[in-house]
Amino acid sequence: MPRRFGAIGVVATLAVTLAACAPGDSGDGGGDAVNLKVWGWRQEDVAAYKKIFQIYEKAHPGVTVEYVPYKNTEYDTILKTGLTDANGPDVAQLRSYGLLQPLVGSGSLVPLDDQVDKLSGFPKPILDGAKGDKDGHVYGVPFAIQTLHVIYNKKIFADNGIDAPTTWADMIAGFDKLSKAGVTPLANTVTDKWMLPIEQEIFGATTYGGPDYLTKMLNGSAKFTDAPWVKSLETWKSTQKYWPAQASGVSYTDAQALFTSGRAAMFPGGVWELAGFKKANPQLDLGIFNAPPAPGASVDKTLVPGYVDGSFGVSAKSRHRDAALDLVRWMATKEFGTALSNELQQISPVPGVEPQDELLAQALKGYQANPSPYVTYAYFSGGTPTAWDLASEAFSDYVLDRSNAADAAAHIQRGVDQWFRPKN
């Protein structure tokens, strides 16, 4: 008797739960009115996207576009599930490079190569971020480029008689001057390991040579363990004496606070930091520069590392595939690029779009002139373990003096060798 009660109870509970979870009929299957749902991870951008999509709605009567944001850290999991269902998104913000691959692998996205003509006008390195590794198709229209720089406090530089450096020696001389004046030159974090590969690209890119070296790595003629790349770690670590006191315990937020409070003169990081820095301290007068070629560098120009932040793709399960494709076609136009750049203070990858913000314009100009890849994150993240995870771990040990540069490089190479096959 109790057992039967139990069974009935479990069934009843399950039935109630399932009923509660069952997808409701969205009711927009028929008729002319189309409501497109665009999923994304930027909760802070809802108002801006509303404004941007109003432009589209005006030009396309009968179509409404709704930006549905999810929590950044949970988005990938939510999206994976959402894309398996017609009640999920019509258009979705997609992560780039390796993080995109599981969605491509599960057939959740519509290939856009033949659907969005304007994609052919995008530079190849930009499209790399939205490509399926195995089939080479483009699955999203890239919406933002992130670039990596040394962000500096103009007032501290002026007070100490320093300018944005044009040579490595100038840069080091400036660091020394600041140290003597009691200002921490570089607000680096060590605790938050994911920042370490970013710091390494900022200071080490010229040593290994940027895009040319990447080409060799991809075709198998160069490795992480070869001299140029190993040396790039040493170049980066040579700036260690200019990091904050007890840097090993300085977290990402500590480093940000050191910079915005004026206790540190520079913050090596992504262009995405600018908006946050200005918000934290509106008095800050910010500038950006990139590390000039280090002694013994493989190239003689100042490289600007950058990568594609994400793209907009179409769900294969969408009930409104045509309308969704129309929307992403618009996302490849200058009109969308300009609106996004102005509303979100981001660098749009759409060819010909100039950011209004002076620093963003400078960042984009630098990147277009001398682009450099974010190697570990962008190009070696399509398998497990990703070079980015491996580099974060290895660099942590390296800056804590628990290993040397060659060991760190060997750790990455050993991990990547398990899945990476060079393309000739």
Next chain:
Amino acid sequence: MVPAQELTVRPARRSRRRAGRISAGWITSFCLPAFALYGLFLVVPLVTAFYYGLFRWDGTQQGEFVGIGNYREILTRYPLSDEIPAALGHNVLFFVGTMAIQNTIGLGLALLLHRNPWGKRLFQTLFSLPYLISPLIVGYIWSLLLSPTFGPINFALRAVGLDAWARPWLGEPDLALPVLILVNAWQWIGGPMLIFGAALAGIPQELEEAAAMDGASPTRTFWSIRFPLLIPAVGVITVLTFIGCFNIFDLVYALGGSDGGPGGAMDVLGLLYYRTAFRGGSNAIGESSALAMLIFVLIFGVSLALERTLRRREVH
């Protein structure tokens, strides 16, 4: 003549049967919600994880059956093959450290409060108060307190001239795990204190008085009378501490991030699972399910063994 026995037994039997019938219904209806929740949130996910772990996955698309393939993959692929034993080692150290520090001090506090000092209730409440705060918040607060740049702890140490003591607490691989043990103990010390306190209150006073009359010293009384009678409480606390230490995730995540702090010095199985599941590439579901099963079998098996061993030692 009807024997007196029969007169009394019959009604008793009937009433017992009635009582039995009633209680069966009641027991069922009371247990049902718990069983349903237990089934839905524990048994179903467990079986699902086991099932998922037997397949290859491509994102959320279930692929071919691979049997123990995922288990082999996580145990042999570099650097996971090195990280799993390292993380397990950290869990073990964390458990040993917690037993040694948190539970010993908890017992000490329970003994002090057992003497009914002034403000007993106040201290009990104060020591148990951190229980109410989420471990994530505890972790973030402590990481702020311990920050080498802005933290008040290092500031205070420097203010009194102990500059050499002002370390980057969460940034040095050798210090990170001990700091984790201490912060964790700060939060949970109320647990062993209350359990030991209740167990001490349950020891018959005559035994202690008898020992005192026989001239036993307080130390001797503790080791010969109190401690043997506290063994059941020690057992409960050991098992709970073991489960807590091997399931830990939130506090370590808040103190050292998902990579487990400097040089992975605080990396534990929970973080490793998190990284495999949420940053693990195409086959993340298969591999993380396999890892989850390994962790479950380990915790379940050892808890069972611990419980058995400690129960055998109990004094009645």
